[in-house]
Amino acid sequence: MQFQPLDPLLHSELRLAVMSLLISADEAEFPYIKEQTGATAGNLSVQIDKLSAAGYIEVEKTFKGKRPCTICRITDMGRHAFEAYVEALKSYLTVCKP
Amino acid sequence: MEENSNMTAERSLEIITEQIAQSRKTVSKDVGQSLCVSGLCTMGMAVVVTVINIIAGNNGFTPFGHWLWMVLPIIIWLFMRNIHKGDAHAPVNFVGALVGKTWWTFAVVGLSYFLLGNLFNFIMARLLSPQELIIVSIRIMPVIMLLMAMAVSITGHILKIHWLVWFGIIGGLAVGIGSSIGIVSSILGRLCPLSTVAAWHFIQPCPSVFLFALVGLTLPGWMLKKQK
Numbered sequence: 094m095q096f097q098p099l100d101p102l103l104h105s106e107l108r109l110a111v112m113s114l115l116i117s118a119d120e121a122e123f124p125y126i127k128e129q130t131g132a133t134a135g136n137l138s139v140q141i142d143k144l145s146a147a148g149y150i151e152v153e154k155t156f157k158g159k160r161p162c163t164i165c166r167i168t169d170m171g172r173h174a175f176e177a178y179v180e181a182l183k184s185y186l187t188v189c190k191p
Numbered sequence: 192m193e194e195n196s197n198m199t200a201e202r203s204l205e206i207i208t209e210q211i212a213q214s215r216k217t218v219s220k221d222v223g224q225s226l227c228v229s230g231l232c233t234m235g236m237a238v239v240v241t242v243i244n245i246i247a248g249n250n251g252f253t254p255f256g257h258w259l260w261m262v263l264p265i266i267i268w269l270f271m272r273n274i275h276k277g278d279a280h281a282p283v284n285f286v287g288a289l290v291g292k293t294w295w296t297f298a299v300v301g302l303s304y305f306l307l308g309n310l311f312n313f314i315m316a317r318l319l320s321p322q323e324l325i326i327v328s329i330r331i332m333p334v335i336m337l338l339m340a341m342a343v344s345i346t347g348h349i350l351k352i353h354w355l356v357w358f359g360i361i362g363g364l365a366v367g368i369g370s371s372i373g374i375v376s377s378i379l380g381r382l383c384p385l386s387t388v389a390a391w392h393f394i395q396p397c398p399s400v401f402l403f404a405l406v407g408l409t410l411p412g413w414m415l416k417k418q419k
Contacts, residue, residue, distance in 0.1 A: 099203075106198060106206060113210035118218065118282035125281060129213060179207070185200035 097181035100174055102147050107132055107140045112175050115150060115167040123163035141165060149174055214282075216418075221281040222290055223415025225271060226346075229294065230408025232267045236260065237401040241394045248393040260305060264298050289349045294408075297342040301335045308334075330371065332396040337367040339400070343407030350411055358406055366399045 103109050110130045114121055127137050144150045149171030153164045167175075198206075236259060243256030283291070308331040315327050340363020347355030369375065375395070379388045 109203060109206050110210045113207045114214050117211045117214045118284055121282040122280055129210065182200050182203055186204065
């Protein structure tokens with residue numbers, strides 16, 4: 094059996110966690126993602142920029158009252174990439190099964 | 192969680208499962224909290240309206256305490272805003288959005304019907320004789336109770352709580368039909384003095400609203416908050 098290549102952008106703990114969070118919600122605010130993943134703000138910000146640059150998520154910078162608020166949304170491209178990643182993952186798990 | 196690209200397929204799957212489950216739990220808790228707060232505020236308002244209407248009745252006024260229902264959405268909104276202040280606001284999932292929209296629709300239709308019905312009755316009271324008014328006037332409370340029961344039942348469907356669905360249907364029919372034909376009033380009329388019957392007219396439908404808010408909002412909200 095041939096292994097399907099895993100998307101290197103998603104094959105990272107933090108980026109995968111962010112995508113998994115966003116796949117189950119329409120949108121999420123930056124502090125929520127930070128709280129759920131337990132990542133540092135700096136690291137999370139870098140990973141979000143990478144996902145955004147790849148077109149997997151959209152980042153909207155807005156204001157909540159007087160406070161700045163960053164909202165992340167998964168894009169259709171991100172959804173397809175996530176589905177493809179899970180499909181590829183299945184091939185590895187099938188082989189690993191005893 | 193740190194940046195790590197050397198992970199096994201099992202670890203990847205573990206992250207996906209963990210994050211989705213954790214997110215669902217957080218969102219469920221958030222929906223539960225919203226339901227709980229809305230329920231408690233509604234129950235509190237039912238008590239306040241009851242007390243005001245009893246005092247108003249004893250002093251020869253109309254049951255004007257019912258106008259306080261108009262400020263209930265604002266009170267709930269203020270409580271919710273205060274609770275979420277400084278929190279990382281959880282996203283709204285499909286279930287949460289459906290529950291929220293169901294109760295939002297109930298609030299808009301119920302309060303609009305209350306306002307327009309009272310306005311219609313007020314105008315008709317000035318144009319018609321008391322005998323004609325009895326036939327023409329809009330009975331507001333049974334309709335609002337039916338709407339509330341429907342919202343409870345739909346909430347039960349969305350949250351997959353079967354007893355809540357049936358509570359909404361049976362409770363709604365009992366309260367809607369019961370208050371339309373005045374079952375409690377006629378029972379009280381046979382058993383209690385006239386002042387008790389008058390007091391009942393002043394406080395209804397507060398006891399039903401209290402019960403529906405307890406069973407239809409507070410209890411499912413508490414269950415969602417506590418679920419593992």
